[in-house]
Amino acid sequence: MRSQVTGQKPLVTNFIILFSLLIMVYGLCGCEAFVRKFTRKPKIEDLPKEEMVLSPEEYQAPNLSKEELYRQYLLYWKTWQGEMVDSLTLNGNHKKQVSCAQETIKNLELLGEMLDDTSRKKIDAYLFSLNELKESVRKDIYGNKISQNRGEAERLRMLILRDFSYAKIKDNLK
Numbered sequence: 001m002r003s004q005v006t007g008q009k010p011l012v013t014n015f016i017i018l019f020s021l022l023i024m025v026y027g028l029c030g031c032e033a034f035v036r037k038f039t040r041k042p043k044i045e046d047l048p049k050e051e052m053v054l055s056p057e058e059y060q061a062p063n064l065s066k067e068e069l070y071r072q073y074l075l076y077w078k079t080w081q082g083e084m085v086d087s088l089t090l091n092g093n094h095k096k097q098v099s100c101a102q103e104t105i106k107n108l109e110l111l112g113e114m115l116d117d118t119s120r121k122k123i124d125a126y127l128f129s130l131n132e133l134k135e136s137v138r139k140d141i142y143g144n145k146i147s148q149n150r151g152e153a154e155r156l157r158m159l160i161l162r163d164f165s166y167a168k169i170k171d172n173l174k
Contacts, residue, residue: 066173070114071166077107081157088150090143101134111164119164119172126160 064072084100087093105127112123133156137149163169 066114067166067170070111070169070173073107073111073114074164074166077104077111078157078161080104080107081153081160085150085153085157088137088146088153090146092143092146094137094141094143097137098134101130101137105130105134108160114173115169116172116174119169122163123160126156126163129156 080100080103084097084104087097087100108123108127108130112120112127115123129152133149133152136145136152140146140149
């Protein structure tokens with residue numbers, strides 16, 4: 001029996017050596033070409049950087065008539081006022097409420113700059129009310145007076161739209 005075992009031993013060792021050599025050759029060659037596998041890849045930092053060239057361009061605003069500008073500012077004010085009314089909810093974002101109030105006031109001021117003195121005095125009264133509303137919203141961090149502020153914002157929106165629609169104010173533009 002010993003002769004059979006000793007005869008198979010060199011066959012098994014030859015098979016193991018051949019198998020390991022095949023695995024090593026396959027591992028060295030792999031999926032990519034041998035040269036690409038062992039060449040050093042360039043660093044990204046060494047690549048030349050492109051210089052950014054910035055040239056300022058001034059764009060001219062289109063020349064709008066007084067009527068078009070008034071309608072545009074009225075639309076901006078109306079949009080911000082509506083956004084403020086919508087944001088005045090129980091779980092509303094406090095920063096958004098305050099910023100909407102500021103934008104509403106800014107656009108109403110721009111609207112007022114286009115009006116004559118009598119209409120300007122009327123719009124100043126509304127600006128005063130909006131500033132009070134903004135302060136009330138700013139101080140109401142916890143939302144205790146949210147329904148009062150929302151009611152006041154809706155009331156102001158209705159009154160301003162009634163008094164300063166383009167059809168009523170077109171003769172009072174500067």
